Amino acid sequence: xxxxxxxxxxxxxxxxxxxxxxxxxxxxxxxxxxxxxxxxxxxxxxxxxxxxxxxxxxxxxxxxxxxxxxxxxxxxxxxxxxxxxxxxxxxxxxxxxxxxxxxxxxxxxxxxxxxxxxxxxxxxxxxxxxxxxxxxxxxxxxxxxxxxxxxxxxxxxxxxxxxxxxxxxxxxxxxxxxxxxxxxxxxxxxxxxxxxxxxxxxxxxxxxxxxxxxxxxxxxxxxxxxxxxxxxxxxxxxxxxxxxxxxxxxxxxxxxxxxxxxxxxxxxxxxxxxxxxxxxxxxxxxxxxxxxxxxxxxxxxxxxxxxxxxxxxxxxxxxxxxxxxxxxxx
Ligand code: SF4
Numbered sequence: 365x366x367x368x369x370x371x372x373x374x375x376x377x378x379x380x381x382x383x384x385x386x387x388x389x390x391x392x393x394x395x396x397x398x399x400x401x402x403x404x405x406x407x408x409x410x411x412x413x414x415x416x417x418x419x420x421x422x423x424x425x426x427x428x429x430x431x432x433x434x435x436x437x438x439x440x441x442x443x444x445x446x447x448x449x450x451x452x453x454x455x456x457x458x459x460x461x462x463x464x465x466x467x468x469x470x471x472x473x474x475x476x477x478x479x480x481x482x483x484x485x486x487x488x489x490x491x492x493x494x495x496x497x498x499x500x501x502x503x504x505x506x507x508x509x510x511x512x513x514x515x516x517x518x519x520x521x522x523x524x525x526x527x528x529x530x531x532x533x534x535x536x537x538x539x540x541x542x543x544x545x546x547x548x549x550x551x552x553x554x555x556x557x558x559x560x561x562x563x564x565x566x567x568x569x570x571x572x573x574x575x576x577x578x579x580x581x582x583x584x585x586x587x588x589x590x591x592x593x594x595x596x597x598x599x600x601x602x603x604x605x606x607x608x609x610x611x612x613x614x615x616x617x618x619x620x621x622x623x624x625x626x627x628x629x630x631x632x633x634x635x636x637x638x639x640x641x642x643x644x645x646x647x648x649x650x651x652x653x654x655x656x657x658x659x660x661x662x663x664x665x666x667x668x669x670x671x672x673x674x675x676x677x678x679x680x681x682x683x684x685x686x687x688x689x690x691x692x693x694x
Contacts, residue, residue, distance in 0.1 A: 369623055371581075371582070373574060375574050382566070382573075392615070393614070400623050404679055405649065407625055407649060407650035410451075412442075414483065415442070415467055415468065417436045421535065423532045424562075425559060425592075426597060427595075427597055432596045432597050441466065444479055447464065460681065460683065462492045462493070463518065465496070466497070469500065470499045471505045481509070485512045487513075488513030494514050495516040506546045506552060510552050516552060519540060520557055521575060523568055530563070544556055553583075553584040554584060556586065557586040557627065561602055562591055563599070570616075573613075582621040583621070584624055586621055586627065588626060610643060611642050612646075615646035618647025618648075619647075626650065627650035627652070628650070628651050637677075649682070653670045
């Protein structure tokens with residue numbers, strides 16, 4: 365019998381899971397994973413930055429914030445045809461999900477949003493699951509995206525409510541929750557997780573998981589990102605995230621949100637194949653891949669490298685199933 369889905373987790377319970385000896389934790393997570401998912405299948409998503417850089421926000425991990433001096437080239441909103449061509453290529457390479465990211469603080473009701481609506485329709489017509497990450501959204505904007513065929517919306521918590529102000533000052537943790545609620549209300553699936561390696565404590569990580577795992581409905585997709593240390597951002601000199609911290613975080617997410625897709629997201633480029641295998645063992649069952657070998661604006665392994673890893677580990681890409689999850693980013 366499957367482990368039950370619970371939305372009434374306490375901090376102490378999650379802490380107890382998180383603090384287990386690592387091999388016990390991985391064993392338990394792998395067991396839960398097999399109850400709820402086919403452990404040999406990994407969802408392959410492609411992420412395309414449709415508008416890059418120049419963002420007014422001050423997320424201290426992000427190379428796209430206009431205020432930091434990074435090597436990222438600012439790129440205005442891509443033409444719709446270019447985006448559709450990328451989506452077709454992603455589909456041909458085996459992706460079932462296509463996520464479009466725009467470095468905006470929030471969606472505005474202007475011509476750029478009309479163009480994103482056209483992109484969503486076009487990618488949906490290709491039979492791909494469409495995901496967007498565009499910043500804050502109103503309820504009406506979420507409804508427009510849904511009507512255009514949007515399957516999932518990514519809006520990460522980033523970190524704990526308590527640590528949030530240390531990382532971002534231009535918006536509040538509650539703004540994140542409001543957007544997630546608007547997405548949920550519109551009937552779009554939710555993709556929401558966070559980043560480790562920002563300087564947060566273990567308690568912050570547990571607190572973030574608590575927020576996700578006590579939502580009335582768990583996010584269908586939970587990205588777990590390791591900080592990609594972008595030169596020119598305030599966090600560029602943070603220490604590299606320890607692989608066992610990633611494994612511990614993924615395993616705990618897997619146990620407390622058993623039905624969700626847990627995505628091994630940013631930071632994968634710095635992991636060996638063996639380290640990634642540990643993450644899959646701990647319950648990760650989704651990755652981003654990309655023809656340009658970038659995850660938004662930070663490096664990411666390429667498609668052929670990933671497919672070779674799948675062969676080595678006996679994994680295969682998950683079929684498209686529009687009823688389930690989604691993506692990383694904002
Ligand atoms: S994470 Fe998103 S909102 Fe924050 S600075 Fe980067 S693009 Fe802007």
